Amino acid sequence: MRGLMSAKKLLLSTATGYNPIPQIVRNSLKRIQNRILQSAPPFLAKDPSVLSTNLIKSYCEKGLVKEARVLFDEMPKRDVVAWTAMITGYASCHHHIQGWAVFCDMLREEDRPNEFSLSSVLKACKGMKDLDCGRLVHCLAFKLGLEGSMYVENALMDLYATLDLSMDDACVIFCNMDKKNAVSWTTLIAGYTHRGDGYNGLALFRQMVVEEAELNPFSFSIAVRACASIGSHLCGQQMHAAATKYGFQFNLPVMNSILDMYCRCSCLFEASKCFHDMGEKDLITWNTIIAGFERTDARESLHIFSQMEPQGFSPNCFTFTSITAACGNLAILTCGQQVHGAIIRRGLEGNMALANAFIDMYAKCGSIRASRKIFNAMSHRDLLSWTSMMIGYGAHGHGREAVELFDEMVRSGIRPDRIVFMAVLSACSHAGLVEEGLRYFELMKRKYNVTPCQEIYGCVVDLLGRAGRVEEAYQLIEKMPFRPDESVWGALLGACRAHKLQKVGMSVARRVLDSRPSMVGTYVMLSNIYAADGIWGEFAEVRKMMRGIGSKKEAGRSWIEVKNQVFSFVVGDKMGPHIEQVYGVLDLLIQHMRESGYVPDSDAMIHEKDGTIKALCRFGHSTSKTSGAEYHKGMIFTSKRKRYAIGIYESGTPQS
DNA sequence: ATAGGGTTAG
Known part of the structure; x- marks a missing residue:
């Protein structure tokens, strides 16, 4: 079967990813397929079923699932290995539902799944986000006596850690395992970290070190991610040193993770150094540093972006999303329009994250109509699409449109979160829609069970304050279940200044300064209140006090x-x-x-x-x-x- | 011949 070998070589030599499959590869595979199916067994060195299964795998690795399925259906007999290869093939190409369907067919034809089939179909359940299917497979594993297989256990742990509300089921499996390997540990650490619990993720990594489990690049990259999620650059630095000690400083996912950690912990100097020291870079490396700088220094992120293509890297959806956000934060419309053109040329305008970024960018650049045009053209919208559009309307003073959009969103079946309420309240506040705003504040607590945070209280205080209802705003602050922060007091002081309530403003400001003398914003607000009434002596006094405490509010x-x-x-x-x-x-x-x-x-x-x-x-x-x-x-x-x-x-x- | 865990946008 020299043909099969050369075809495999050919397959491996083609670039993976979104590149189209060369016709020569398709033809070559087809020729092999015909030979396998037409030749009589004596002419073949191996069992045709084995060769077909090999070929199914090769097809799927290249994303040619349809071709794989045709071959699968043409096979005269399918054994467990062939079934499993087909399930895995579907799951690895993100056709999870088809993978599940093949598994069901397999059970119907009374072929007994083995531990390989179960771990493959569990991956499909995870992809379908269907916990019930997963639990069904768990029961089946018991029935077949496969519940003790490490592969099945690891796959079940992954499923529960990703889809279940609590980590309890995943932990029970982990604790009851006779033997754990590196994958078991990494799966559980990733489970914690991906749901935002970096503390438990790191704790588990420490336990892994204590128990002398095998440390590999997989465990390092997820542990570094955990450091980033808790914002600890000290832990991150230790991980960086440890990764170097273990010789993983040339492993791309590990280094990308470290780079990302420095960016998220605002250690931009270390991030730059790390980026320049990396001998080998990939697209993710570039995307990580561009996204990292976008969050703190949008200009620099555009600068790094400009060096990317000359060095032979072609930007993708991730890159463009960050670049679009950078244009929005810099309010450079023409640049944003150029990026928009670039993504249309590349046929990427169907990407939801990218469309969401454009809604935000155009709104920040003053072009709310362009935002709406993109919003309307979207075939699917997620929570972020609606939120970005509402924030845009709010910033442009179009409160009515924001409110209407909120109701439309709820009708379309999307559940609002805290950020959406902030967007709506802020839009109401800027457009003077006081009663509507208060109605949403109640709706949020009663109907949607969203607990208000500092920012939400800030929005409502602002809403009441702008409308001159300062007394009500003050009472709301008194009733808050936690200590009001600068944004809440700032909203109240702003109202005092706008409505020339000099006495109230002064007493509030003094009260805040007594308990929190370090809040510079309060001094600024107080001085503005004096200025509003032309009390220049007091104004100068407060400004002098500000200089006295040595801190300065950045202009x-x-x-x-x-x-x-x-x-x-x-x-x-x-x-x-x-x-x-x-x-x-x-x-x-x-x-x-x-x-x-x-x-x-x-x-x-x-x-x-x-x-x-x-x-x-x-x-x-x-x-x-x-x-x-x-x-x-x-x-x-x-x-x-x-x-x-x-x-x-x-x-x-x-x-x- | 069939199986697993890690890094990037919002």
Whole structure:
């Protein structure tokens, strides 16, 4: 069977992944298939059933499941090995339901599954996310006396750790195993880590070390991931050292995991060093560092991206998702549009994560219509699609649309989570929809059983405060089941300032400062309250106190993209290469504001006495938290004729 | 001849 050997070589030599299968490979496989089926047994060195099974496996490894199935159906007799190869083939190509169906056929034809078949079909159950099917297989394992096989036990553990609500079933299997191997340990550690419990994941890894179990690259990469999930760069560094000691510093998944850990722990220097020291890199390496920098330094992530293709790496969905987010956070619309073009050219626009990123990016760049267009064109939407669209509407002041979208989402059968409620409450707050907002706050607790967190309380305080219902807002804070943080008090103080409730504001600020003197934001708010009433003596006093405690609130920096160039500035900027143009645009904005009937707020005139600075203050610098990550809100101003977007960020990196 | 665990976007 020299033909089979050469075909196998050919198969191995073709690139895996999404590349199309060369016709020569298909033809070659087909020829082998014909020879096997047509030749009489004496002419074959081996049993045709064995050769067919080999071929099924080869087909599936190349993603040619349909061809494998045709061959499988043409086989005159199918033994356990052939059945198992077909189940595995389907599962490895993500056709889990078909894999399960083949298993059912196998039982119907009264072929007895072995431990190989069971562990394969359990993988299919995991892929189908069907715990009941998995439990059925577990029962069958008992009936067949295969429940003690290590492969079956490991597969069952994986199933329960991934799909069951608690880790209990997985742990029971783990504890009752006669013998454990490296896979058993890794499976359980991964179970904990993937559900966000890095502490137990790491604890288990420590136990693994204590019990002198075999440590391999698999256990290291997941243990490093556990360090990242608890945000401990100290544990991560120890793991890095240990991995080097074990000689895994050239293992790509291990190094990618370490790189990711440094990024997630905000150790960007170590991350860069790690990236540059890696002799061999793959696409995941690039995606990891690009995503890592996107979270903290979007400009740098774009810079790294630009080096990727010259070094021979082609970006994929993961890359583009990070790059799109970077464009959104920098509010550089033209760049975002170029990325959009690139993904359409590559035919990747059907990717849901990517579409979600575009909704977010266009909204942050001031193009809410483009966001909606993408949202409407999506064939499937997940929670994130709806949330991104609602946050976009909220930031643009379109509260009604956000509320309508929420109801539509619920009707489509998606259960809202805490973040969605934050999006809706914040949208209501900015659009002045107080009663609607309060209704959702109640609905959240009563109907959806979502417990409000700091940010949610912050939203509701803001909602009431903006509407002038400061007393109610204060009472809500008093009733909170935990200690209010800066965002909650900040919302209340903002309301005091906006409604010129100087006395209330002062007493609140003093109270906060007594218990938390380190909250710099409170000083700023207090000084603004004084400024609003023109009490300049007190204003100066508070500012002096701020300097006294030695901490400084970083000045918010704004930027705007005009004709492919980014101009940036801070409040009161007098220098900078293009500062005159910046003020020119600002004057234009104020003019549009006046034309649209918006009266500039004279309170904000703190540092200077001319209108331009006043407007700068009104454009404010705010960030809000969504899903744990800092979310940079773009300030969007729309008039009949033009739309402007100004991106806002809080670090001090100079841009222009 | 058939089986298992790890790394990247939101």
